[in-house]
Amino acid sequence: MKMMCASLAAVLALFAAPAFAQKFAGLSKTPALGWNSWNKFGCNVNEQMIRETADAMVASGMKAAGYQYVNIDDCWHGDRDARGFITPNKEHFPSGMKALADYVHSKGLKLGIYSDAGWKTCGGKPGSRGHEYQDALTYAEWGIDYLKYDWCDTNGLKAEGAYVTMRDALHAAGRPVLFSLCEWGDNQPWTWAKEVGHSWRTTGDIHPCFDCIEDHGTWKSWGVTYILDKQEGLRVHAGPDHWNDMDMLEVGNGMATNEDRAHFSIWAMLNSPLIAGNDLRSMSKETKAILTNAAVIALNQDAMGVQAFRASVVDGVEYWYKPLDQGDWALMILNRNPAPHAVKIDWASLHVQDEMSNRMASFGLAHYDLRDLWTGRFAGNTGNKPFAASVPGHDVLLLRLSRRAVRSPY
Numbered sequence: 001m002k003m004m005c006a007s008l009a010a011v012l013a014l015f016a017a018p019a020f021a022q023k024f025a026g027l028s029k030t031p032a033l034g035w036n037s038w039n040k041f042g043c044n045v046n047e048q049m050i051r052e053t054a055d056a057m058v059a060s061g062m063k064a065a066g067y068q069y070v071n072i073d074d075c076w077h078g079d080r081d082a083r084g085f086i087t088p089n090k091e092h093f094p095s096g097m098k099a100l101a102d103y104v105h106s107k108g109l110k111l112g113i114y115s116d117a118g119w120k121t122c123g124g125k126p127g128s129r130g131h132e133y134q135d136a137l138t139y140a141e142w143g144i145d146y147l148k149y150d151w152c153d154t155n156g157l158k159a160e161g162a163y164v165t166m167r168d169a170l171h172a173a174g175r176p177v178l179f180s181l182c183e184w185g186d187n188q189p190w191t192w193a194k195e196v197g198h199s200w201r202t203t204g205d206i207h208p209c210f211d212c213i214e215d216h217g218t219w220k221s222w223g224v225t226y227i228l229d230k231q232e233g234l235r236v237h238a239g240p241d242h243w244n245d246m247d248m249l250e251v252g253n254g255m256a257t258n259e260d261r262a263h264f265s266i267w268a269m270l271n272s273p274l275i276a277g278n279d280l281r282s283m284s285k286e287t288k289a290i291l292t293n294a295a296v297i298a299l300n301q302d303a304m305g306v307q308a309f310r311a312s313v314v315d316g317v318e319y320w321y322k323p324l325d326q327g328d329w330a331l332m333i334l335n336r337n338p339a340p341h342a343v344k345i346d347w348a349s350l351h352v353q354d355e356m357s358n359r360m361a362s363f364g365l366a367h368y369d370l371r372d373l374w375t376g377r378f379a380g381n382t383g384n385k386p387f388a389a390s391v392p393g394h395d396v397l398l399l400r401l402s403r404r405a406v407r408s409p410y
């Protein structure tokens with residue numbers, strides 16, 4: 001009888017187990033923080049550079065600021081072996097991926113890799129089409145923690161099915177892997193990818209400029225403000241463990257410091273993964289200061305996980321609000337004009353409401369302390385006189401508004 005009960009329990013347990021694979025839940029309760037090789041290095045990737053980047057992530061203070069993933073983008077690949085298993089390029093990764101993952105892990109960091117849902121990656125290397133389970137198994141054996149999965153050479157494939165196949169393959173391989181969909185928003189992944197991956201690209205590729213479009217003939221890449229404008233309407237789809245990805249950062253890749261600051265602030269406010277794309281080994285102190293600003297990163301990593309929304313636009317100056325945990329708010333005043341612009345906020349009459357998160361604030365009634373997150377200075381409180389400032393061109397004023405009761409309860 002006892003035996004029968006045990007086997008019945010086993011059978012019941014089988015039926016109770018989910019009949020379908022799932023994504024690894026909880027790997028990105030807040031947006032991912034890391035680095036990726038593509039924006040700076042393109043196809044020039046090798047193990048030495050990845051090791052040095054991991055070292056620099058620690059030495060620069062980025063690890064301490066929360067950055068965790070060191071991600072190798074396209075072109076790490078060699079050929080598939082006789083049985084169809086992918087191998088790394090022997091010349092550029094002579095020690096192999098397992099040794100590289102061990103090194104990165106020894107620094108307390110995680111290693112990410114790149115593949116593509118099609119037959120070939122965007123860089124013409126072997127894609128995962130038809131090899132999804134083999135590739136997922138290989139990544140698990142190597143100790144990979146993050147997979148960026150691209151959408152080149154996918155004619156005839158259905159996006160949702162292709163991404164679900166890789167999700168299931170990763171799940172079957174058994175090693176928790178953050179799954180980052182890179183489908184450029186072509187098939188509205190925000191409508192179907194919540195259960196598939198931890199983030200999805202919402203646009204085509206970024207270009208390191210504030211407000212230009214770079215035309216490559218058959219495709220275009222986009223400056224910071226273009227990517228921002230493409231986020232319209234998407235905030236309702238994102239939240240903990242499923243984020244809108246605005247593409248990797250271009251901080252330190254050629255824009256002016258104020259533009260880098262605005263770029264980083266926008267990505268932080270909209271809860272995009274913050275994946276640095278510069279050479280961490282040779283950052284200027286301005287670049288480092290932007291990437292490691294703990295107060296700005298804290299907006300991005302806020303436990304509520306609610307994206308900012310644009311409340312108003314006046315003369316090319318935009319007012320973005322982000323509800324934060326514990327009743328705080330962030331306010332970003334973005335000056336899209338090239339010239340400085342004077343701004344004035346009369347707190348007494350300012351009422352902000354976000355129906356999506358069911359949060360509202362009357363800053364003149366309940367008083368909030370103001371902190372400028374780029375200078376670190378306190379800037380009065382909302383019970384005082386109206387706030388006046390000049391926002392430089394292509395720059396932001398970024399404030400955290402904290403309820404007085406939270407800061408000084410007695």
Ligand code: GLA
Binds near residue numbers: 073121122182204
């Ligand atoms: C696509 C992606 C980029 C990068 C390249 C690599 O363009 O969107 O982020 O991964 O492919 O070839």
